[in-house]
Amino acid sequence: MPDRLFTQVLVADDDPSTREFLRGALAAMGYAVTLADDGAQALDLARRTRFEALLLDCRMPAGGAIDVLVALRGDPAALSHDAVSMATSAEVPADLRKTLIDAGFACVIEKPCRIASLANALRATLGIEDDAPLLDDEEALLAAGDASTMHALRSLFRDELQHLVPELESLATDPATLIDRMHRLRSACGFCGAARLAAQAKVLQNHVLEVRWASPAALHRFRSEVERTLDALA
CATH class of the missing domain: 1.20.120 (Four Helix Bundle (Hemerythrin (Met), subunit A))
Structure with a gap:
């Protein structure tokens, strides 16, 4: 059973198999997933749609993760202006990780990633399911x-x-x-x-x-x- 329903997540990646893996993994957790295959499409969708989280590949045609995030943060009218943003990359050396964190990404997810790692990254920033009791x-x-x-x-x-x-x-x-x-x-x-x-x-x-x-x-x-x-x- 998914533990979260209808939280909107944008996944942007130019690799079809990666997009499908992330879509399936996130859907199984109960997230509503929208896909983009390049930076321009990701930015357009994020401007027109209110997403709670963005998973952006570092290297995509028409703009990588940093390009998309900088443009989005610079557009107060964008509906996903304040969305939690996470960068994904097949290689994450220390200098790239620092650059991405300094740019405003909540975390960096190295691909291929375990589903559990993806779940922890999202729940750590978006929170657990809203109907869990505070005190039992x-x-x-x-x-x-x-x-x-x-x-x-x-x-x-x-x-x-x-x-x-x-x-x-x-x-x-x-x-x-x-x-x-x-x-x-x-x-x-x-x-x-x-x-x-x-x-x-x-x-x-x-x-x-x-x-x-x-x-x-x-x-x-x-x-x-x-x-x-x-x-x-x-």
């Missing part, structure tokens, strides 16, 4: 054993989250510590019934494990989930 009292009671213990654990959990928010920026520059922090947070989420935050932490953890970097878009999404969970705990 039944699960928390099962984990804690009684209501008094559950409330005590949630009080400690709230304090932990309040300290985590200002630490996120520094954690972004230390992938190993961020990965460990997400691992420990998932355990605390389990005891407190914070299923949604646990899922987002797992996605961020897996994404950083693969790319060894936490993009501003991924950190913004995770911070939003932490803040929503804090509101629910209050």
